[in-house]
Amino acid sequence: MSKGGSQYITMEEFNKLDLRVGKVLKASKVKDSTKLVLLEVDIGGEIRQIVAGLAEYYPPEYFLGKNVVVVANLAPKKIRGIESQGMILAAVNDKPYLVTVEGDAPPGLKIT
Numbered sequence: 001m002s003k004g005g006s007q008y009i010t011m012e013e014f015n016k017l018d019l020r021v022g023k024v025l026k027a028s029k030v031k032d033s034t035k036l037v038l039l040e041v042d043i044g045g046e047i048r049q050i051v052a053g054l055a056e057y058y059p060p061e062y063f064l065g066k067n068v069v070v071v072a073n074l075a076p077k078k079i080r081g082i083e084s085q086g087m088i089l090a091a092v093n094d095k096p097y098l099v100t101v102e103g104d105a106p107p108g109l110k111i112t
Contacts, residue, residue: 018073044108
């Protein structure tokens with residue numbers, strides 16, 4: 001076990017994750033939800049819709065144009081009737097802190 005109670009994973013397990021730079025093109029609150037935001041994210045030649053539980057902390061316009069880190073190979077899941085096609089990464093303490101990529105990294109760039 002590592003510090004904080006997390007278990008170690010192997011490099012082989014880590015390599016199964018498809019982490020990519022995604023550019024947020026559109027963002028809106030999910031109807032009848034105070035917690036959810038719907039994002040349209042370019043992950044390199046493909047636009048994904050991703051539902052994120054970040055609306056309590058960030059207004060939709062905060063996300064526009066940001067380069068975020070996307071788990072691109074997460075199985076799609078319906079959330080409030082909307083198919084979420086990935087996950088946006090955030091560090092969490094008392095509130096979430098969006099994980100972003102600085103500079104002009106192109107959408108779809110693989111994170112290793």
